[in-house]
Amino acid sequence: MKYFLYTRKSTEEEERQVLSLSSQVDKAHEIFPDLDIVELPPEAASAFKPNNRPVFNDMLRRLDDGEAHGVIAWHPDRLSRNELDAAAITYRVRTGAILELKFCSYTFDNSPEGMMMLQMTMSQSQYSSAKLSKDVKRGYEKKLSLGWKPGVAPSGYLNVGDYKGEKTIEPDPDRFLLVQRMWRLVLTGIYSVPEILNTANSEWGFTTRTTRNGKHGGTPLSRSALYAIFTNPFYYGSFLHNGQLIQGSHKPMITEAEYDRVQSILGRKGRPRPKTHLFAFRGLMTCGECGCTITAEKKTKYIKSTGETKEYTYYHCTRKRPCSQRQSVSEASLNEQVSDILSGITILPEFKDWALEVLKSNHSHEVESRSEIQAAQAKAILSKQREVDNLTNMRLREQVTDTEYIDKREQLTSELKLLKESQRDTEERADKWLELTERAFDFATNARQLFTTGTDAQRRDVFASMGGGIVMQDGKLKVELHPWFAPIKEKYPQIERVFNKVRTNKTMPFKEKTAALTAVQSKWLRGLGSNQRPRR
Numbered sequence: 001m002k003y004f005l006y007t008r009k010s011t012e013e014e015e016r017q018v019l020s021l022s023s024q025v026d027k028a029h030e031i032f033p034d035l036d037i038v039e040l041p042p043e044a045a046s047a048f049k050p051n052n053r054p055v056f057n058d059m060l061r062r063l064d065d066g067e068a069h070g071v072i073a074w075h076p077d078r079l080s081r082n083e084l085d086a087a088a089i090t091y092r093v094r095t096g097a098i099l100e101l102k103f104c105s106y107t108f109d110n111s112p113e114g115m116m117m118l119q120m121t122m123s124q125s126q127y128s129s130a131k132l133s134k135d136v137k138r139g140y141e142k143k144l145s146l147g148w149k150p151g152v153a154p155s156g157y158l159n160v161g162d163y164k165g166e167k168t169i170e171p172d173p174d175r176f177l178l179v180q181r182m183w184r185l186v187l188t189g190i191y192s193v194p195e196i197l198n199t200a201n202s203e204w205g206f207t208t209r210t211t212r213n214g215k216h217g218g219t220p221l222s223r224s225a226l227y228a229i230f231t232n233p234f235y236y237g238s239f240l241h242n243g244q245l246i247q248g249s250h251k252p253m254i255t256e257a258e259y260d261r262v263q264s265i266l267g268r269k270g271r272p273r274p275k276t277h278l279f280a281f282r283g284l285m286t287c288g289e290c291g292c293t294i295t296a297e298k299k300t301k302y303i304k305s306t307g308e309t310k311e312y313t314y315y316h317c318t319r320k321r322p323c324s325q326r327q328s329v330s331e332a333s334l335n336e337q338v339s340d341i342l343s344g345i346t347i348l349p350e351f352k353d354w355a356l357e358v359l360k361s362n363h364s365h366e367v368e369s370r371s372e373i374q375a376a377q378a379k380a381i382l383s384k385q386r387e388v389d390n391l392t393n394m395r396l397r398e399q400v401t402d403t404e405y406i407d408k409r410e411q412l413t414s415e416l417k418l419l420k421e422s423q424r425d426t427e428e429r430a431d432k433w434l435e436l437t438e439r440a441f442d443f444a445t446n447a448r449q450l451f452t453t454g455t456d457a458q459r460r461d462v463f464a465s466m467g468g469g470i471v472m473q474d475g476k477l478k479v480e481l482h483p484w485f486a487p488i489k490e491k492y493p494q495i496e497r498v499f500n501k502v503r504t505n506k507t508m509p510f511k512e513k514t515a516a517l518t519a520v521q522s523k524w525l526r527g528l529g530s531n532q533r534p535r536r
Contacts, residue, residue, distance in 0.1 A: 001099065002036045003070035004059050008043040008078045024074045027104045035102075038068055047077070050084040060088055063097050070100040076108075076121045086122035090115060145392055147249030149239040154232055155179055155208065155225065156253060169250040178206055179229065180253050186230060186262055187254075188464070189283060190457045193266070197226050230262055237421075247417040280460045281315060281334060288473025290323035296331075315472065329475045335451075337477045338463060342448040345466075345485040347492060348499070349445055377423040384416045495523055 007024040021042040028037065043055040051057065056079070062068065071089075073079050080086040092098040093110060101108050106121065108114055143150050153159050153169045156179035161167030182200055185191045191199075200206040201220040208225070210217035229235070236259040237252035238245050285294035296315045303310060313331040317323055391412065395405040443465055451462045463470075469480035481489065502508070502516040 001070055002038055002068035003032075003072045003100070003102065004063070004068045005037050005039045005072045006043070006056065006059055006078065007040070007074070008045070008047065008053070008056075010044070010046045024078075024104070027074065028072050031104050032072060032102060035070070035072070037072065047079075047081040047085065050082050053085075056085070060092070063092060069098065070102065071098055072102045072104075074104045075106050076103060076118060080122050083123075086119065089122070090119055093118075144241060144246060145388065147247060149234065149246075149248060149250070150241070154234050155221070155229060156235075157250065158209075169248075171251055172209065175206070175209065176253070178204055179235075182226070182229065183235065183254050183258070183262070186265060187258055188461060189265055190460050193226055193230070194223065197221060197223055200226075227266075230266060233259060235259065247413060247420070249420075279313060279315075280331065280456045281463055284460070284464050285315070285470045285472050285477075287317040287319075287323060287325055288471040288478065289325050290317065290319070290321045292318045292320045292323065294318070294472050317472075325473065327475050329472065333475070334477065335459075338451060338466075339448065341466065341477070341479055341481075342451055342462070344493075345481065345488045346448045347445055347488060348496065350499070351492070351496075377419065381416065381419045381423060384412065384419055388412050388416065495520060 005025065005028050007021045007028075009021050009024075021044070025039065025042075040059055041055050043053050045053050047053060047056075059071070063071070071079070079089055089098070089101075093101060093115065100110065101118070108118055148168055153172075156172055156176045157169050158172045159167045160170045178200065181204075182196050185196045185199070186193070206221055208217045208219055208221060233239060233245065234248065234250075235253040236256045237248050237250070238256075239248050240246075279296040281294070282296040283293060286292065287294060294315050295318050296313055299312050299314060301310050301312060302308075314328040315331065315334060316328040317325045319325070388409070391400070391405065391408055394400050395402075400408070443462075447462050447465070451459050454462070467479050467481040467485070469478075471478045499517070499520045502513060502520065505513065508516070
């Protein structure tokens with residue numbers, strides 16, 4: 001008599017301890033060496049739902065055709081974990097299509113008692129799967145209520161914890177800052193996704209996280225994976241679950257406003273917009289008359305005297321609304337205007353060092369003073385979380401209706417989100433403030449030189465960093481400088497003249513020169529005024 005050897009291993013969590021497919025085959029031949037065994041293709045699918053296994057269904061058809069009259073499997077749960085497939089097996093045993101069932105880890109005899117025990121075993125397998133599904137669902141709901149995303153954490157984060165269902169998501173120490181740098185690059189609007197991908201893989205040596213079994217990961221980031229990162233709301237603190245956006249408890253990598261800006265840069269659903277040229281200033285200015293974007297185009301001119309062909313870049317209003325601005329401005333003219341603006345906010349390295357010395361001192365006081373604010377915020381968050389938990393318990397006891405529960409949950413979730421955002425802002429404010437002000441003074445020291453000698457991408461970065469509200473009208477630039485640059489523009493020129501006069505005076509005694517320079521330093525720092533304090 002011929003026996004079909006059926007082997008199956010699901011990818012589901014509960015079956016990780018089941019023997020591998022090849023081990024099931026080896027054990028079957030070892031335990032039943034004298035039987036005429038016909039090996040079927042291995043099946044890698046769940047048996048929880050019927051009609052989900054093509055190899056199993058084909059085996060039933062071949063049994064009905066009489067190609068074999070026996071079945072061998074590792075255990076009854078390899079054949080079935082649902083009622084319909086269990087009935088398909090037991091019915092064929094009772095009607096004689098299957099004359100003998102043999103299992104490597106279970107004893108079965110074809111008798112009324114044996115049939116009853118087989119049915120009980122298959123029912124137990126079905127019950128275990130159903131119970132596990134219910135437990136997993138309950139665990140998911142608990143994780144969601146606590147703000148933790150079920151499943152594998154996205155690139156830049158790690159699942160942390162020893163017990164399934166109780167794991168949290170924390171920053172990946174090897175990848176968090178690298179992924180954050182990718183976001184910073186795309187936010188500039190200068191770099192395309194392929195350029196960022198090449199930089200991450202080739203220059204930074206970025207590799208994906210290796211899975212626990214070591215079979216996946218450890219490879220460079222793919223283009224599709226990078227687009228998936230740039231369109232995933234998880235990175236600003238939320239995540240999608242069953243079509244619902246849920247506020248997460250993990251540490252955000254960017255702000256929601258930055259995420260929205262990236263979606264605008266990439267285009268709808270993350271599809272990149274076609275680009276033909278990289279213009280240094282395109283997309284960063286608006287028309288002072290109609291408010292439309294200033295665009296750019298290249299024009300070619302043939303020089304008869306030299307026989308050369310030259311390219312020129314011109315900027316003009318897109319005129320998508322009624323506008324009288326018809327003048328095109330050459331990039332050379334814009335370069336001169338930007339250079340003049342930068343000259344008014346450029347400082348000597350000595351003034352930068354003096355400012356940063358005071359900033360770092362203020363930073364220490366800022367860190368000390370925020371502890372009381374953090375304590376109050378933590379207390380408020382804990383109180384609001386208790387309200388959310390109490391509401392969930394009331395729903396489980398059916399003390400509130402579905403409509404009341406949904407409305408109140410949305411209200412509490414929104415309030416909790418605002419509290420957590422305030423807490424994160426408090427935690428990061430002092431550090432971000434120091435970083436931004438250091439960058440501001442570094443910019444004031446080096447920007448003009450970088451703009452003059454840098455690449456188009458670097459000049460674009462400098463141009464975008466001058467301030468907001470950059471407009472062009474009648475061929476002239478108007479820039480609303482960042483507040484940090486205001487005291488430089490207003491107070492610095494006069495102070496620098498005094499400084500240079502003192503520094504270059506070779507006849508002034510050392511003590512007098514030191515005192516004079518100290519006075520210049522004091523006047524410079526007083527001139528900075530309130531701009532030394534952190535800004536929201």
